[in-house]
Amino acid sequence: MEVLRDTGSSVDLISFKNVKESDLTGDYVWARQALTNEHTCLALAEIDLEIDGVRLKTKAAVLDPSVEMKHYLLGNKTQELIDAIKKNAYSPELINLVVTRSQTKAARTEKVAGFLDSIKGEGSSTIGVDNCDGGNNSLNEGEGTEILPPAEVDNNTILANIKGDEFRGKQINDPSLEGLFDKAGEENSEFQVDKGVLFRIAPDKKEGIRKQLVIPEELREKILKLCHNESGTHVGITKTKDRLLRNFFWPNIIKETENYVRCCDPCQRIGQAGEKKKAPLKLVPIISEIFTKLNCDITGPLPESEKGNKYLFTVMCLASKYPDAIPLKDIKSESIVEALLLTFSRFGFPREVSCDLGSCFTSNLTSTFLEKFGIKVRHSSVHHPESNPIERFHRTVKRLLKVICLENARDWEKNLPAALLALRTVDHDTTGYSPSELVHGRNLRTPERLLFEKWAEPEEENSLVTEYVFELLNRFQKYRELAMEKASAEQIKRKTWYDKKAISREFKIGDQVLILATHKPNKFAVNWVGPGVIDQKLSDTNYIVKRLDKKEKSQIYHINMLKPYYKRTERVNLLLTDKRDQEVEENDLEIDYP
Numbered sequence: 001m002e003v004l005r006d007t008g009s010s011v012d013l014i015s016f017k018n019v020k021e022s023d024l025t026g027d028y029v030w031a032r033q034a035l036t037n038e039h040t041c042l043a044l045a046e047i048d049l050e051i052d053g054v055r056l057k058t059k060a061a062v063l064d065p066s067v068e069m070k071h072y073l074l075g076n077k078t079q080e081l082i083d084a085i086k087k088n089a090y091s092p093e094l095i096n097l098v099v100t101r102s103q104t105k106a107a108r109t110e111k112v113a114g115f116l117d118s119i120k121g122e123g124s125s126t127i128g129v130d131n132c133d134g135g136n137n138s139l140n141e142g143e144g145t146e147i148l149p150p151a152e153v154d155n156n157t158i159l160a161n162i163k164g165d166e167f168r169g170k171q172i173n174d175p176s177l178e179g180l181f182d183k184a185g186e187e188n189s190e191f192q193v194d195k196g197v198l199f200r201i202a203p204d205k206k207e208g209i210r211k212q213l214v215i216p217e218e219l220r221e222k223i224l225k226l227c228h229n230e231s232g233t234h235v236g237i238t239k240t241k242d243r244l245l246r247n248f249f250w251p252n253i254i255k256e257t258e259n260y261v262r263c264c265d266p267c268q269r270i271g272q273a274g275e276k277k278k279a280p281l282k283l284v285p286i287i288s289e290i291f292t293k294l295n296c297d298i299t300g301p302l303p304e305s306e307k308g309n310k311y312l313f314t315v316m317c318l319a320s321k322y323p324d325a326i327p328l329k330d331i332k333s334e335s336i337v338e339a340l341l342l343t344f345s346r347f348g349f350p351r352e353v354s355c356d357l358g359s360c361f362t363s364n365l366t367s368t369f370l371e372k373f374g375i376k377v378r379h380s381s382v383h384h385p386e387s388n389p390i391e392r393f394h395r396t397v398k399r400l401l402k403v404i405c406l407e408n409a410r411d412w413e414k415n416l417p418a419a420l421l422a423l424r425t426v427d428h429d430t431t432g433y434s435p436s437e438l439v440h441g442r443n444l445r446t447p448e449r450l451l452f453e454k455w456a457e458p459e460e461e462n463s464l465v466t467e468y469v470f471e472l473l474n475r476f477q478k479y480r481e482l483a484m485e486k487a488s489a490e491q492i493k494r495k496t497w498y499d500k501k502a503i504s505r506e507f508k509i510g511d512q513v514l515i516l517a518t519h520k521p522n523k524f525a526v527n528w529v530g531p532g533v534i535d536q537k538l539s540d541t542n543y544i545v546k547r548l549d550k551k552e553k554s555q556i557y558h559i560n561m562l563k564p565y566y567k568r569t570e571r572v573n574l575l576l577t578d579k580r581d582q583e584v585e586e587n588d589l590e591i592d593y594p
Contacts, residue, residue, distance in 0.1 A: 001018060001070075001071060001072050002070070002071040002072065003049070003051060003071065003072045003074050004071045004072065004073055004074065005073075005074050005079065006073040006074060006075060007076065009073060009075040009076065010075050010076050010077055011029060011031070011059070011060065011061050011075045011077065012047065012058060012059070012060035012061065012072065012073060012074055012075045012078055013031075013060060013061050013063060013069070013072070013073040013075070014045065014047060014060040014061070014062055014063065014069075014072050014073070015062075015063055015067070015068065015069040015070070016062055016063055016064065016065040016067075017065075018072075019045045019047075019062050023045040023046050023047070024043055024044070024045050024062070025043075025044045025045060025046060025059065026044075027043075027044040027059075028041050028042065028043055028044060029041070029042055029044055029061050030042075030265075030266065031061055040064075042061040042062055042063065042064075043061070043062045044059045044060070044061060044062070045059065045060055045062050046058070046059055047059065047060045047072075049072075049074075049078075051074070051082060052082065052086065053086075054082050054085055054086065056078070056081070056082065056085075058078050058081075060072070158222060159219070159222055159223075159226065162219075164197075167197070167216075168196045168197055170216040170218065170219065171197065171198050171214065171216050173216075174216035174217050174218075176216075176217050176250075176251060177198060177214060177216060177250075180198060180200075180214060180251075181193070181198060184198060190202065191214070197213070198213075198214040199211050199212060199213060199214060200212040200214055200249040202245070202249070210245075210246070212245065212247060212248055212249035213247060213248050213249070214248075214249050214250055215248050215249070215250045216250075217250070220250055220256065221260075223244070223248055224240075224244070224256070224257065224260045227240055227243040227244050228240045228243075228257075228260065228261055228264065229264070231243075234264065234266060234267050234270075236261065236267075237257065237258050237261045237262070240257055240260075240261050241253075241254060241257050241258075244257055259566075260568070262566050263566040263567060263568035264568070265568075268514060268528065268563075268565060268566065269514065269526040269527070269528050269529070270526055270527060270528075271526075271527040271528050271563075277502075277503045277505065277560070277563075278498075278501070278502050278503070278560050279502055279503070279504065279505055279540070279541055279559045279560055280495075280498075280499045280502040280503075280504055281494065281495045281498040281499055281502065289319060290317055290319045290320045290322070290438060290439060291317050291319070291320075291322075291347045291348055291350055292319065292350055292351045292352070293317070293318045293319070293350055293351065293352045293353075293354070294315055294316065294317060294318070294343070294347065294350045294352075294353050294354070295315070295316045295318060295353075295354045295355070295389060295390040296313070296314070296315050296340075296343075296353055296354070296355045296361070296390070297313075297314050297355060297356060297390045297391070297394070298311055298312065298313055298314070298328075298331050298336075298358065298360065299311070299312045299314060299394045299398065300312055300328075300331070302398075302412060303409040303410050303412065304410065305327065305410055305411075305412060305413035305414075306410060306411075306413070306414075307327070307413060308329050309327035309328055309329050309413055310328075310329065310330075311327070311328040311329070311330065311331055312325045312326070312327060312328070312397075312416075313325065313326040313327075313328050313335075313336065313339040313343075314326075314390055314393060314394065314397075315343050315347070315390075316389065316390045316393055317347065317435070317439075318354075318389070319438070320431070320435045320438035320439050320483075321428040321430065321431060321435045321438075322347075322424060322435035322436070322438070322439050323390075323393050323397070323420060323423055323424065323435065324343060324346065324347075324420065325397065325416060325420060326339045326342055326343070327413050327416065331358075331360045332360065333360050333363040333364075333365040333366050334365065335360075336360045336361065336366055337365060337366060337369050340366075340369065340370075344373075349373055349375065350375060351375065351376065352375065352376045352377075352378060353370060353375055353376070353377055353378070354377075354378045354379075354380065355377070355378075355379060355380070356379065356380050357379050357380070357555070357556070361377075361379070362379070379556065380556075381542050381556045381557055381558040381561075393423075396423065397419055397420075397423065400419040400422065400423075401415060401416070401419055404418065404419065421444065421446065423435070424436045424444065425443055425444050425446050429490065430486070430487050430490050431483040431486055431487055432482065432483060432486035433482070433483050433486075438480070438483060505559060506540075507534045507537070507543060507559070507562065507564070508534065509534050509535065509536065509537065510533060510534060511533070511534045511564065512530075512531045512532070512533055512534075512564070512565040512567060513530060513531060513532055513533075513534060513545060513562045513563060513564055513565055514528035514529065514530040514531055514532075514562070514563050514564075514565045515528065515529050515530045515532055515545065515547075515557060515561055515562060516528060516560075516561040516562075516563075517529045528563065530547065530565060531565040531567075532545040532546055532547045533545065533546045535554055538556065540559075541558055541559045541560075542556055542557070542558060542559070543556070543557055543559065543562065544556055544557075545557050545562070
């Protein structure tokens, strides 16, 4: 089988048809699909490889039977092991077998020998690597053979193979338990030694007392994995602590359990109910001059009208809340530019235009068109419609069109002017005035006004042009001041209500985050995707995030769509050199993956 190197994969991949049933280990690994970025669970199998003069037994993820692949994909971890073997004659040892200053060379050699003996007796749970240059492939002879531990050793197998005498020895030799053994000899102590095993006696509401086995440090992570990942089936922090404390105890068990569950990758991606937290509402400056700042957006597709239009290009003045809508056949850049020209012919050229990150607004044609007229463009964050007030206008105008066009949905374009007239002549909640009053100085004459004039027969106003102009200017000034006062009061009112359950949060550049999934193909799909890295802080609520799972694609996200990603410190295989007299600290052996 041809072997291809895949630098983007951590684990090896192999086709299902090239694996025997006896090769399956019973372990599984989560993998992310290349095109859809969805996570899938793949079985692991032991594979014999021979690459560049090195024969090794490693583990590979088995693809689904529906996926055909004629070659073997070599991942990064296996390649790193091969490179290390070719450069140096290392004798590997699991990271759990830590060599410290307190251990003598004899004890160190005895541990390594015991580890090799366990590998000889349990070949199914290890990864063996044969160096062909050695000339002898026999494990018993020990020449030309390198034994490497697996990337993922079966957790239950390791725990089940530990016998009682071995466990007692681990307790006695654990420096973190020395003080507890001393306490066990005191009177009225919560710790006691029974048959050489250290226990903790804790009060229990159900049975009166609870006897907890004290776990040595090197087994704690395996116990956590058993109670949370495996038999615990990824329950929450409270339930994981309950499962642990029923039978086990060690110093700082509560804090370590909380950190372990918090750093669980599958649990972080699925999330919990009510986990999405909103940041305090950020008030935007109130615009006093009309038509200087416009909000633009597109809604659709709608039922195709008689003229073939399926979309609505919508515009709203942020100062007066004056709305407008232009039907479009498509949302290509050319159509958007034509709609903008028509809008500017009605409102004049604004200083600033706000829109979303749609391709029709970010295209070179649209950007160049706005740049030529000196119009500044502001883009809202992805999937955060709250930052664009025109979204509320979409909901309102579509509701009106639905009601008007109950008999024939294709008539929406004919009835659009009537819907716009209704929205332009009613008071807006924010300003307290109708958009027409703030734009024209008086409200537009509507059918009900015509009926009023017919019955009331009001006198016509006969005033000079100059008097009318001064009166209109005074009216504009009065409307503007009252509208700004009303808008400011509404902002404070809404912020007070919104911030009741808001939580102030902040991310720093370089922080890893998960992003709220806006599209889920099924009910069991993850709620959070990523992780991503904070690349730039634009404001208190907007960040540029570099997606690590999308070829480092960067986008603007609102802080309400982000949550911190906690990466668990992983342990890697330790390769001990022939310099047995070299002593290392325990902390130096805990190497984080990059």
